[in-house]
Amino acid sequence: MDISTISVKQVSGVSALKEGELHAFGVFTVQDLLEYYPFRYEDYRLRSLSEVKDGEKVTVQAKIMGLPVLQRYGKKSRLTCKVMADEWMFTATWFNRHFLKDQLTPGREITLTGKWDQRRAQMTVSDSEFPDKGVIRSGSLQPVYSVGGNITQAWMRKTVGQALVQFGEMIPEILPEDLVRKYELMPRKHAILRIHQPQDSEEGQEARKRMVYEELFLFQLKLQAYRAMNHERMDGVQHTADNATVREFVRSLPFELTDAQKKVELEILKDMRSPFCMNRLLQGDVGSGKTVIAAVALYAAVKSGHQGAFMVPTEILAEQHVRSLTKLFEPYGITVGLLTGSVTGRRRKDLLGALQMGLVDVVVGTHALIQEEVYFRSLSLVVTDEQHRFGVNQRSILRRKGFNPDVLTMTATPIPRTLAITAFGDMDVSTLSERPKGRKPISSYWVKHDKMDRVLGFISREIEQGRQAYLICPLIEESEKLDVQNAIDLYVSMSQAFPDFKVGLLHGRMTAAEKEEVMREFYANEVQLLVSTTVVEVGVDVPNATLMIIMDADRFGLSQLHQLRGRVGRGEHASYCVLIADPKSEVGQERMKVMTDTDDGFEVARRDLALRGPGDFFGTKQSGVPEFRIADMVSDFAVLEEAREDAASLVGEEAFWTSPVYSPLRHYLQREQVLQGELID
Known part of the structure; x- marks a missing residue:
């Protein structure tokens, strides 16, 4: 019999009602129950009070020395009693445990667990038991499970224990002997027993080590096996553009590609020329030149007789890409269209018709591209930018608008390579690790709000030298809940502070036409200081802007701060990022420290991941990042690397x-x- 097929109802003590409650936790079989791991342990091991710090939780063996005193306050109660442990006489206090009063008889042994207050010589008791009734918990580490509804910790511990008694011998070994030996792993049967019932913390850690490796190895095995079986099954478009044609386009670019860009370009073109479907993640730091690589790939698709689509998260970015791609493609007779929510009426109808007839070669757009009425004559390449902003479903809808088109996914949230592969499923990963030639590092400073006068002087000096500046704040209008600078107030005060300069305002509630006009003025240096919310976070490119000032910077995440910083440093002049914040929390202070320590996006991302954990970092619900039962993608990253190689x-x-x-x-x-070849996105 296989425990993966035995219903959890077969475990003694699991009623039909409890079975339904377990289903809500994703527990359907005996295997599910045994793999429902505790997330921490309560330490009920006995200790001496002489080795316990003030305020620490401890379990001690004591003797009752005095009569209990019960005080009632309406429905609540407080029970106190003098006890002795080692040579310590102290007061034990229970809240709302009035029913214990008759059991607290002088001379009786008692085991107490609670918070020790050394100054007052008292303990606030959370758990107590009488050894003469049979020891239940004390002297051991007790697992703590994620429970809810009518399922209590005590019931879960008892039920898992019962499952181990009934089915423990049936737990199969799944890892090959050579891997178990290579990493000196516990046998599976023993590890599952000890993860639920460790004798001590070392044993618990050894059991966890075994199950973490197994979970990550099995996950990677699925990806690798799927890849091996489907790499040659997913027929795609075989692009035919030859090297000479592509080289001619690359030579026409206004700058030379870096070595990293050349390497990535070759990887992508090789994939596009194969008869199988490309699925590649291109990751690179802010401003590492990903858009140029996308342009080369789109050029190759069009020159092979097909169409390309470029999906981006914001209208501002879509409009900017249309401008830059049109400039690059126009000499080659390649037409570029724009499709966003703001393209309506006749313009929209004409564009949709032209796309369907193949009169538009490349279309750039927001999620408007995935609407039902959008059809292509021959879509062979889909590029998505800042892909973590699109859900798995949105990406796959766009993919279905052609016959298995090649997919190039780009992100400026650099993450360790293996983590990228894990997070984004069955993908090849290309990394742009080099700055484009001439790109200068950005100097970053953290200042408190009381130094704002000096910041204004800094803005003034940069603008007087002919440069431009961004001033970013978290909210559009005043909020009673958050004491933060808001864009509209800030715009008014900056206009007063700099009467000789033109100050612009940009935020998410403006219409597309209004945003476009403000950005046009900023590009043309008709606006010198742009007050904005985070709508400028992704991809906006104004080479003359050299100063990025972020108000209340501790309210932004690290990757967002790094993205904002990447809006400057795009021209020939030295650039600066000033973070204005008085962070109250340790996390806020740590973010400011990371930002001033490094401007390397990979290092920022690594530290962001450590601060936030993978769920928040990737936006788990959107990106399809697996949520593991026991492994943690941050702390177990080295194991993930090993498991993938194995x-x-x-x-x-x-x-x-x-x-x-x-x-x-x-x-x-x-x-x-x-x-069976089930698709892993």
């Missing part, structure tokens, strides 16, 4: 597909439907 080399061996040694793993893949 899975990839195993899948590459013929023995994996034939030898009986690996049949548990093949059985696992079968159960997960990977061998």
Whole structure:
């Protein structure tokens, strides 16, 4: 019998009602229950009060020395009693446990767990038990599970314990012996027992180490096996543009590609020329030149007789890309269209018709591109920018508008390579790790609000030298809840502070035409200081802007701050980022420190991940990042790397597909439907 097929109802003590409640936690089988791991442990091991710090939680063996005193306050009560542990006489206090009064008889042994207050010689008791009634918890580490509804900690502990008694011997080993030996892992049966019932913390850590590796290895095995089986199954468009044609376009660019850009360009063109579907993630720091790579790929698609689509998160960015692509493509007779929510009426109708007839070669747009009435004559390449802003479903809808078009996904939120592969599924990853030639590092400073006068002087000096500045704030209008600068007030005060300069205002509630006009004025240096909310965060490119000032910077996430900083430093002049913040929290202070320590996006991302954890970092619900049962993508990152290498080399061996040694793993893949070729996005 296989515990993955035995219903959880077979565990003694699980009623039909409780079974339904367990289903809500995703627990349907005995295996699900045994893999429902605790997220921490309560330490009920006995200690001496002499080694406990003030305010610490502790479990002690004590003797009752005095009569209990009960005080009532309406429905609430307070019970106190003198007890002795080691040589310490102290007062034990229980709240709302009046029913214990008759059991607290002088001379009786009692085990107490609670918070120790050394100054007052008292303990606030959270748990107590009498050894003469049979020890339940004390002396051990007790697992703490995520529970709710009618399922309590005590019931969960008892039920998991019962499942281990009934089915523990049936837990199969799934990892091959050589991997267990290589990492000195606990046998699976022993690890699952000890993760729920560790004798001590070292044993708990060893059990966790085993199950973390297994979980990450099995996840990577699914990806690698899917990849091996489907790499040659997903027929796509075979692009035919030759090297000479592409080289001619690259030579016409107004700058020379960096070595990193050339390497990435070759990787992408190789994928596009193969008859199979490309699925590639291009990640690079802010301003590393990803858009140029996208332009080369789109050029190759059009020169192969097809169309390309470029999906971006904001209208401002879409309009900017249309401008820059039109400039690059016009000499080659390639037409570029714009499709956003603001393109309506006749213009929209004409564009949709031209797309369907193939009269528009490249279309740039927001999520308006995935609406039902958008059809292409021959869509062969989809580029998505800042892909974490689009859900998995949005990306796949666009992909379905052609016959398995090649997909190039771009992100300026650089993340470690393996993490990128894990987060974004079955993708090849290209990384632009080099700054374009001539791109200068940006100097970053953190100042408190009381130094605002000096900041205004800095703005004035930069503008007098012919440069421009951004001033970013978190909110559009005043909010009673948040004491933060808002764009409209800030715009008014900056207009008064700089009567000789033109100050502009940009925020999300303006119409597309209003935003476009403000950005046009800023490009043309008719506006010298742009007060804006974060609508300028992604991709806006004004080479003459050298100063980025961010108000209440501690209210922004690290990757957002880094994106904003990347709006400057795009021209030949030295550029600066000034963070204005009085952070109250440690996290806020840490963010300011990271920003002033480094302007390397990969390092910023690594530290952001450590501060926030993967769920927030990727926006889990949108990006399809797996939520693991026990592994943590931040702290277990090194294990993830190892697991990926192990899975990839195993899948590459013929023995994996034939030898009986690996049949548990093949059985696992079968159960997960990977061998049926189910698509992993």
